[in-house]
Amino acid sequence: MNTAVALVLLLGVVLYGVFGGADFGTGLWDLTAGGAQRGQRPRELIDHAIGPVWEANHTWLIFCLVVLWSGFPTAFAAIMTTQYIPLGMAAFGIVLRGSGFAFRKVSIRTAEQRVNGAAFAASSILTPFCFGAVAGGIASERVPSAGHGDPVTSWLNPTSVLGGVLAVFTCGYLAAVFLAAEARRRDDRVLEVWARRRAVGAALTCGALAVAGLFVLDHDAHRLYVHLLHDGWPCLTLSAVAGVAALVATLRGSPALVRPLGVLAVAAVLAGWGVSQYPYLLGTHLAIDVAAAPPATMSALAVIAVIALVLVGPSLVVLFLLTARGRLEGD
Amino acid sequence: MAARLLSPAATPVPKSLITSADNSRVLLVAAADPSQLLPAREQMAFTLGFHIILVPFGVAFTFITMIANYRAIRHHDADALLLAQRWSKVAAVLFAVGAVSGTVLSFEMGLLWPGLMKRFGAAYGIPFAVEGIFFFLEAIFVAIYIYGWNRLSPWVHFWSGLPVVIAGVGGTLSVVAANSWMNSPSGITVRHGRVVDVDVWRVFFNKAFWYEAIHMLLAAYVVAGFAVAGVYAVGMLRGRRDRYHRIGLLVPLVVGAIAIPLQIFMGDVIARAVFHDEPAKFAAIEGLRNTGTHVPEELGGVMVDGRLRFSIPIPDGASLLSGFSPSTRVAGLNAIPAKVRPPDHLVTIVHLSFDIMVGTGFLLLGLALWFALAWRQHRLTPASTWFLRATAISGVVAVVSLECGWVVTEVGRQPWTVVGRLLTRDAVQTSGNLWPFFAGAVVIYAGVTVGAGFALRALRRRWAAGQDVSTPYGPDDEHAPVGAP
Ligand code: HDD
Ligand code: HEM
Ligand code: HEM
Numbered sequence: 001m002n003t004a005v006a007l008v009l010l011l012g013v014v015l016y017g018v019f020g021g022a023d024f025g026t027g028l029w030d031l032t033a034g035g036a037q038r039g040q041r042p043r044e045l046i047d048h049a050i051g052p053v054w055e056a057n058h059t060w061l062i063f064c065l066v067v068l069w070s071g072f073p074t075a076f077a078a079i080m081t082t083q084y085i086p087l088g089m090a091a092f093g094i095v096l097r098g099s100g101f102a103f104r105k106v107s108i109r110t111a112e113q114r115v116n117g118a119a120f121a122a123s124s125i126l127t128p129f130c131f132g133a134v135a136g137g138i139a140s141e142r143v144p145s146a147g148h149g150d151p152v153t154s155w156l157n158p159t160s161v162l163g164g165v166l167a168v169f170t171c172g173y174l175a176a177v178f179l180a181a182e183a184r185r186r187d188d189r190v191l192e193v194w195a196r197r198r199a200v201g202a203a204l205t206c207g208a209l210a211v212a213g214l215f216v217l218d219h220d221a222h223r224l225y226v227h228l229l230h231d232g233w234p235c236l237t238l239s240a241v242a243g244v245a246a247l248v249a250t251l252r253g254s255p256a257l258v259r260p261l262g263v264l265a266v267a268a269v270l271a272g273w274g275v276s277q278y279p280y281l282l283g284t285h286l287a288i289d290v291a292a293a294p295p296a297t298m299s300a301l302a303v304i305a306v307i308a309l310v311l312v313g314p315s316l317v318v319l320f321l322l323t324a325r326g327r328l329e330g331d
Numbered sequence: 332m333a334a335r336l337l338s339p340a341a342t343p344v345p346k347s348l349i350t351s352a353d354n355s356r357v358l359l360v361a362a363a364d365p366s367q368l369l370p371a372r373e374q375m376a377f378t379l380g381f382h383i384i385l386v387p388f389g390v391a392f393t394f395i396t397m398i399a400n401y402r403a404i405r406h407h408d409a410d411a412l413l414l415a416q417r418w419s420k421v422a423a424v425l426f427a428v429g430a431v432s433g434t435v436l437s438f439e440m441g442l443l444w445p446g447l448m449k450r451f452g453a454a455y456g457i458p459f460a461v462e463g464i465f466f467f468l469e470a471i472f473v474a475i476y477i478y479g480w481n482r483l484s485p486w487v488h489f490w491s492g493l494p495v496v497i498a499g500v501g502g503t504l505s506v507v508a509a510n511s512w513m514n515s516p517s518g519i520t521v522r523h524g525r526v527v528d529v530d531v532w533r534v535f536f537n538k539a540f541w542y543e544a545i546h547m548l549l550a551a552y553v554v555a556g557f558a559v560a561g562v563y564a565v566g567m568l569r570g571r572r573d574r575y576h577r578i579g580l581l582v583p584l585v586v587g588a589i590a591i592p593l594q595i596f597m598g599d600v601i602a603r604a605v606f607h608d609e610p611a612k613f614a615a616i617e618g619l620r621n622t623g624t625h626v627p628e629e630l631g632g633v634m635v636d637g638r639l640r641f642s643i644p645i646p647d648g649a650s651l652l653s654g655f656s657p658s659t660r661v662a663g664l665n666a667i668p669a670k671v672r673p674p675d676h677l678v679t680i681v682h683l684s685f686d687i688m689v690g691t692g693f694l695l696l697g698l699a700l701w702f703a704l705a706w707r708q709h710r711l712t713p714a715s716t717w718f719l720r721a722t723a724i725s726g727v728v729a730v731v732s733l734e735c736g737w738v739v740t741e742v743g744r745q746p747w748t749v750v751g752r753l754l755t756r757d758a759v760q761t762s763g764n765l766w767p768f769f770a771g772a773v774v775i776y777a778g779v780t781v782g783a784g785f786a787l788r789a790l791r792r793r794w795a796a797g798q799d800v801s802t803p804y805g806p807d808d809e810h811a812p813v814g815a816p
Binding site for chain 2: 059061081082094293300315318
């Protein structure tokens, strides 16, 4: 049962990584879209693409938090008493991002739009970086089981920086892939090319980072490195293959394949992280079974997860379908 | 008696546990509070106090909007349709701020109170996990409802609002279940300071659950109803007394006016429940020093040296209200062991907050009666200026009531975070320094408040100019009213 709940948690992380990630990534392209004139159309595309879905995408984070704190309270406390700096920044980043986005949508004056837009875009980069850094700290055994670890080196270390930067570009990659699909749906060639270019750029960056990352891990988090190559290799291979295939599909112009392949590439990396940590929750020291709450709680969480799957799954599908068919907009 | 004061009747904590907890605390009590306690409390109160203002709009605004929406479709009412569409746009802004400020609260559970989560996350966390489902449904259907005006058929669109209303109720019940569990912690077995077994059902449906949850749910409808009505009262005071403004005033006002008498009835029920189950909190609410009978209800006043001063007594009031008889015995603060007795200033806060909550509640009830009377006499045409003025400020009054209610519940529980089980000082974060975090929260929330103000003003200006067509960023423009004449 403990492992099942840990799997639910991993599933939440993967889904947040993919959906939340695509959502965050739009901020990167929003920030770099250029001045008010040049950037207007890309920003409009971004607004329409994530307007209806961002809140749902971001609820995966809540889901991860509640599963973690109910199912593995000691791990939750350990993380929170160690990595409180990046997590505090991430929390503020989420506030700025969501509010900035919602306010920009309704503000009229360019100056107000600019302030709100900047808040949205900058925090869209800060937040994934923080989450990536937190993940890096956990994976590289920098969060002690009893908590109160080093507040600085637990997230400012080679593995964390790698995790943070990789997170930012992965988000950017996913976002570009989704935006390209959205532009295509609207028959907007110019924007489609705009988004595809960014997808290719981000994909190449991520690939380079991943390769460089293996060297970083070898030196900085050797145990993780060994587990990754030993247990996580199928995931890594899958990710690499899917990533390359997605890149080829993007360049060759087979757009239907790009989205599933891109998502698969990212999801496989996250799953690989989970697999190589198993059976540990924190680094290679706090085991899932040790951190787990009493069995009754774990069963309750499993039941709640099933109910969530049954209720939320179809609703999400409806939301995404309606969005994809352009039913949730007015023009 | 002491044991009863410390532990709600629902969880007969063995006496030994309380004494042992007391003994182990003696040293700590002698020492100063952990230095992080103050910033952690301030931050929790500040961010929750902010979040809770947005909660009523997430919970109840969609219901009010659906009433106007129903009218629009059923009676081909173009004014009601325009109102409903505009309300859903305002809701989009408020909902976003509510969602992100709520996410901060989730982080704060760990960032501020790791001791609570570590020890009781296995039980206290479960209601939040349930809430996660409702958040999801709410976020999904709110998006469909807000963005679906143009391209969904009117009835399909209308019904997409229903899950939002249901999720609002479910979300409220779950989050308040977590809170009421702190007041009345049942369903856990603790051994050697660790939770070893959890009875999920009794955690969620703890003794304080129903009354706290219903009270909060009604509070959401009271606040949303009066606040939205207030906006149109202001408009009418500025001379815009057209049909559009009248409907904008009436629909939410009816909702608020129905909710408030129910709320006051519930409040009375709750006060008695607290009297029975949380006598320590009740003593603080009453500002009562010594246990006794024929206890007067004291209005106002402050605690000085353990005694309530400058208050106006109503003879036998408290005894009558809590037990229907002047000879009802009410426990006083002195019955609480000194080590866990709340200090004077906290008792003052609880006592005054309670008075303000009840006072503002009765003001709102007065407004509701006035409304009913005015409606019977002349269907509110033309509404009197004084009535509109009162309605204009009623939203703020309702928010004051809401905030004071939470202060009663939260501060009234001190020094406990989980009554009889965990002291707040033991729940708090001990790593790092929380003051910069708190400062950051104040700055960012101030910015968000200003931003929200600008955003809502932008919406209003655009509408005042009769320009519903949005900017490049706007969600969408409204389509022609369904079947408008
Ligand atoms: C009775 C209601 C109530 C109370 C007392 C609270 N909340 Fe809240 N919360 C809501 C009712 C609500 C809501 C109405 O459902 C919100 C407001 C706007 C929204 O998006 O949902 C919400 C949003 C919201 C969200 C964002 C959900 C999303 O992404 O859609 C989180 C994570 C929390 N809250 C968490 C908390 C925590 C940890 C609380 C207390 C400690 C808390 N809330 C008090
Ligand atoms: C007028 C009569 C009222 C009485 C006698 C009353 C009584 C109470 C009591 C005793 C509590 C503490 C519950 C606990 O700690 O377990 C409480 C809490 C609260 N009250 Fe009231 N109340 C009244 C009116 C109102 C009104 C008008 C509002 C808001 C619109 C309101 C909002 C709240 C809230 C939000 C809480 C905290 C959470 C909860 O228990 O649901 N109350 N009230
Ligand atoms: C939303 C309205 C709420 C407001 C305005 C509010 C207000 C407060 C205040 C003023 C404090 C500080 C008390 C003190 O130390 O003197 C506090 C603490 C706290 N509240 Fe609430 N509260 C609210 C709802 C909730 C809910 C729904 C929960 C959980 C389910 C919660 C959990 C806590 C916790 C964990 C603390 C810290 C420990 C403690 O002081 O007991 N609060 N809150």
